[in-house]
Amino acid sequence: MFPFLDVAALNLRDEQALTDAFQRVLRSGWYVLGAEVAAFETEYAQACGVPHAIGVGNGLDALTLILRGYKNLGRFDDRDEVILPNNSFIATALAVSEAGLTPVLVEPDAATFNIDPQAVKAAIGPRTAAIIAVHLYGQLADMDALQTLASEHDLLLIEDSAQAHGAVDALGRQAGAFGHAAGFSFFPVKNLGALGDAGAVTTGDDRLAEQVRKLRSYGSTRKYVHDVQGVNSRLDELQAALLRVKLPSVERDAQARQAIAAHYLRHIRNPLLVLPQAPAVAGSHVWHQFVIRTQAREQLQAHLERSGVPSLIHYPVPIHRQAAYSEFAQLSLPISDELAAQVLSLPLYPGLPAAHQHAVIEACNSFSG
Numbered sequence: 001m002f003p004f005l006d007v008a009a010l011n012l013r014d015e016q017a018l019t020d021a022f023q024r025v026l027r028s029g030w031y032v033l034g035a036e037v038a039a040f041e042t043e044y045a046q047a048c049g050v051p052h053a054i055g056v057g058n059g060l061d062a063l064t065l066i067l068r069g070y071k072n073l074g075r076f077d078d079r080d081e082v083i084l085p086n087n088s089f090i091a092t093a094l095a096v097s098e099a100g101l102t103p104v105l106v107e108p109d110a111a112t113f114n115i116d117p118q119a120v121k122a123a124i125g126p127r128t129a130a131i132i133a134v135h136l137y138g139q140l141a142d143m144d145a146l147q148t149l150a151s152e153h154d155l156l157l158i159e160d161s162a163q164a165h166g167a168v169d170a171l172g173r174q175a176g177a178f179g180h181a182a183g184f185s186f187f188p189v190k191n192l193g194a195l196g197d198a199g200a201v202t203t204g205d206d207r208l209a210e211q212v213r214k215l216r217s218y219g220s221t222r223k224y225v226h227d228v229q230g231v232n233s234r235l236d237e238l239q240a241a242l243l244r245v246k247l248p249s250v251e252r253d254a255q256a257r258q259a260i261a262a263h264y265l266r267h268i269r270n271p272l273l274v275l276p277q278a279p280a281v282a283g284s285h286v287w288h289q290f291v292i293r294t295q296a297r298e299q300l301q302a303h304l305e306r307s308g309v310p311s312l313i314h315y316p317v318p319i320h321r322q323a324a325y326s327e328f329a330q331l332s333l334p335i336s337d338e339l340a341a342q343v344l345s346l347p348l349y350p351g352l353p354a355a356h357q358h359a360v361i362e363a364c365n366s367f368s369g
């Protein structure tokens, strides 16, 4: 079986430049919060079209520090509610819990997999303080509808952009530039991946940027002077230097992903499979995952495996069914339950060999239940 994602091959495209970046950091003798992080922050803010990017340790911390920062700015009381999609990766909910707030899980739209603005609207109550829009599988959530709801109800709108680097809407707005702030992950398998854990916060809010800068480094802006109780969640100089090498490829990689997705959408034909919708604006989906649905997932996965085609499930257990969130076990969220039982991700990454793409299409089309 070929690999679902050949992350080494992706990085080896830049082997010499990555090696040079490593050597530059090695020789500098400065490994935490230095010139590389500062330069990456400037370059990433510019790439996203926002005033500020702040490098942090990982994507979970990016989201947590946004919430903690707004708490310090007086936007939250303890246990205030934050609305988020129930079919996301668990980190979206964990950030809310870690910041001492209450997750409110709502249903996605089954056609797009993204948070359903109608469900958000129905969940808004007196304690609601924020909405987290996850651009799931790389597709921008319905940001116009969510921005309207957020401004009508004076809520913070935060983007979980961990899967959507470079996604852009019809007006040229980038993932990370729609909300009050956004959290990015650069975990190695994301569309922009470091060679270890890494993340960033983007924001146009000067006061939040200042808070996150403090919080990531022990609550301090001056050495040994601590304004707030912070954490240690800094982006390494080394990861920043490596990310600077890879950042210029994000747009080209997104186009490569879009081309493979279009190829799958054109050639996979099987009444037992529901293909993902092609978005109205091509750039608004960067295809972090290509996710199909089927009522015969177990059989399909076995059939793909016999054909040498790998597949993965994102995600098999919705948040409200996780033991970690047993307090939500009684909730009725049938759409997320159904998706968790039916979704299957097919291999898709820049440089996926044509023969493997062909094998994916052939195996899907020859499945007969």
Ligand SMILES: *Cc1c(COP(=O)(O)O)cnc(C)c1O
Residues within 6 Å of the ligand: 058, 059, 060, 061, 088, 089, 091, 092, 134, 160, 162, 163, 184, 185, 186, 187, 197, 198, 199
């Ligand atoms: C990966 C991911 C995160 C967490 O990022 P880490 O860097 O792994 O902490 C958060 N949300 C979503 C949607 C993700 O895919």
